[in-house]
Amino acid sequence: MSEHLHTSLKEKIDLERLPKHIAIIMDGNGRWAKSKGKPRIFGHQSGVTAVREAAESAAELGVSYLTLYAFSTENWTRPRMEVNALMRLLLQTIKDEVVTLNKNNIRLNAIGDLDSLPKLNKEHLLRAMDQTSHNDRMTLTLALSYSSRWEIIQAARKLAAEVEQGELKAGDVDQHCIERFLTTFGMPDPELLIRTSGETRLSNFMLWQIAYAELYFSKKFWPEFRKADLYEAIIDFQCRERRFGKTSEQITKQNNKE
Numbered sequence: 633m634s635e636h637l638h639t640s641l642k643e644k645i646d647l648e649r650l651p652k653h654i655a656i657i658m659d660g661n662g663r664w665a666k667s668k669g670k671p672r673i674f675g676h677q678s679g680v681t682a683v684r685e686a687a688e689s690a691a692e693l694g695v696s697y698l699t700l701y702a703f704s705t706e707n708w709t710r711p712r713m714e715v716n717a718l719m720r721l722l723l724q725t726i727k728d729e730v731v732t733l734n735k736n737n738i739r740l741n742a743i744g745d746l747d748s749l750p751k752l753n754k755e756h757l758l759r760a761m762d763q764t765s766h767n768d769r770m771t772l773t774l775a776l777s778y779s780s781r782w783e784i785i786q787a788a789r790k791l792a793a794e795v796e797q798g799e800l801k802a803g804d805v806d807q808h809c810i811e812r813f814l815t816t817f818g819m820p821d822p823e824l825l826i827r828t829s830g831e832t833r834l835s836n837f838m839l840w841q842i843a844y845a846e847l848y849f850s851k852k853f854w855p856e857f858r859k860a861d862l863y864e865a866i867i868d869f870q871c872r873e874r875r876f877g878k879t880s881e882q883i884t885k886q887n888n889k890e
């Protein structure tokens with residue numbers, strides 16, 4: 633894409649109406665590699681470039697939260713060699729990127745069953761989170777060994793324990809009680825969810841949090857996803873009318889008042 637087209641796309645974005653939180657299901661690394669006659673891990677390695685581009689462009693625009701689905705609970709069932717290679721890549725990337733994250737004032741965060749990660753991965757991840765914890769331009773969250781059902785189950789267990797101990801009445805359980813125990817507690821819900829590779833599934837990702845998110849499906853494989861693709865997704869998002877269950881007329885009235 634020419635530099636000119638890139639800039640003109642960026643200029644179409646209304647910076648006053650950016651989604652505060654963008655979540656991405658990064659899909660298609662394997663198929664992209666296969667299409668080039670390369671091993672799957674080559675696709676994952678190339679996916680790191682796309683991770684960098686997405687984080688950089690989201691931060692540059694002023695997006696406050698970017699959450700990336702990097703490894704699902706179900707991904708553990710992949711061939712051992714691929715899982716090991718992914719864990720090594722993750723470890724290397726975390727080690728390499730701390731300096732850049734700090735330079736760009738980005739805080740690293742992680743959600744998921746972090747105890748199930750290899751010890752070294754967990755250690756370096758927690759260290760990187762700590763080393764970037766003072767940054768406040770954008771929070772980059774990696775979903776690792778994450779699935780929505782896992783998250784909801786662990787929230788339900790914690791809630792049940794409170795009820796069991798008499799700290800909470802079952803009838804008092806509301807939306808806030810549940811959110812308190814989700815791994816995303818304190819973050820706004822994603823307003824825009826992007827999935828690459830042309831698949832139109834949610835694959836157990838942030839099912840509670842995306843109740844009102846706009847869904848955007850890109851045909852690009854993740855390693856091909858560039859800044860301009862993120863801009864296009866945001867422009868598409870900004871063309872949609874978000875009604876939150878209200879009527880179109882109510883929304884127009886509300887916007888005119890603002």
Ligand code: FPP
Nearest residue numbers: 658659660661662663676679680702722725
């Ligand atoms: C999906 O492609 C991608 C993954 C399961 C892993 C995502 C990992 C990266 C982008 C690299 C490391 C990430 C970080 C944050 C450092 P797929 O393998 O499911 O592709 P396929 O559907 O074509 O097989």
